[in-house]
Amino acid sequence: GENVEQHPSTLSVQEGDSAVIKCTYSDSASNYFPWYKQELGKRPQLIIDIRSNVGEKKDQRIAVTLNKTAKHFSLHITETQPEDSAVYFCAASLGYKLSFGAGTTVTVRA
Amino acid sequence: EPEVTQTPSHQVTQMGQEVILRCVPISNHLYFYWYRQILGQKVEFLVSFYNNEISEKSEIFDDQFSVERPDGSNFTLKIRSTKLEDSAMYFCANTPAFSGRSAYEQYFGPGTRLTVT
Numbered sequence: 001g002e003n004v005e006q007h008p009s010t011l012s013v014q015e016g017d018s019a020v021i022k023c024t025y026s027d028s029a030s031n032y033f034p035w036y037k038q039e040l041g042k043r044p045q046l047i048i049d050i051r052s053n054v055g056e057k058k059d060q061r062i063a064v065t066l067n068k069t070a071k072h073f074s075l076h077i078t079e080t081q082p083e084d085s086a087v088y089f090c091a092a093s094l095g096y097k098l099s100f101g102a103g104t105t106v107t108v109r110a
Numbered sequence: 111e112p113e114v115t116q117t118p119s120h121q122v123t124q125m126g127q128e129v130i131l132r133c134v135p136i137s138n139h140l141y142f143y144w145y146r147q148i149l150g151q152k153v154e155f156l157v158s159f160y161n162n163e164i165s166e167k168s169e170i171f172d173d174q175f176s177v178e179r180p181d182g183s184n185f186t187l188k189i190r191s192t193k194l195e196d197s198a199m200y201f202c203a204n205t206p207a208f209s210g211r212s213a214y215e216q217y218f219g220p221g222t223r224l225t226v227t
Binding site for chain 1: 151154165215218219220
């Protein structure tokens with residue numbers, strides 16, 4: 001089955017700086033890569049996604065890049081704000097299920 | 111904006127008891143999933159459900175688990191004889207459509223925290 005690795009496990013950044021989270025996947029047939037943000041005690045919330053026919057996607061301060069050859073994808077958050085503090089999960093999908101990474105706890109220092 | 115809802119928010123049960131977790135999907139969504147998240151760990155896929163049957167299930171989803179959509183609206187996960195290791199947050203998720211080998215966005219409910227004592 002699909003195996004998703006995510007790094008780093010924790011990330012502390014100064015407010016206004018950028019944050020980058022990287023994920024790798026094992027199944028080259030996976031074709032959908034969403035990113036979820038989860039605040040403490042709340043549901044995972046879809047923040048951005050990318051399909052395998054696209055190399056990059058941006059939504060305001062958030063961007064995702066995908067390298068199909070290397071089987072890795074990354075989340076970039078620019079101009080971080082305190083409300084960006086949360087756990088971020090990457091996932092890969094082929095078909096019906098999402099396979100999640102272990103998560104990255106992002107702390108934005110004011 | 112419509113959201114997936116789940117009940118109860120927290121369920122405490124004794125080992126060996128049966129529990130039923132309920133999910134009310136977004137009305138036009140056709141594909142349903144259950145995931146679980148043990149405290150501090152990653153979200154894990156349990157099962158997907160479409161057209162009143164299971165589409166795919168994980169190794170976790172053994173004979174103790176079952177899903178159904180009894181009334182065409184609620185989507186339920188039943189655990190027949192709970193074990194201590196079933197303690198986790200259980201999330202329901204839905205997608206509006208699925209086309210061939212392409213996947214669509216999955217929207218998660220708020221979760222049910224199951225505590226088995």
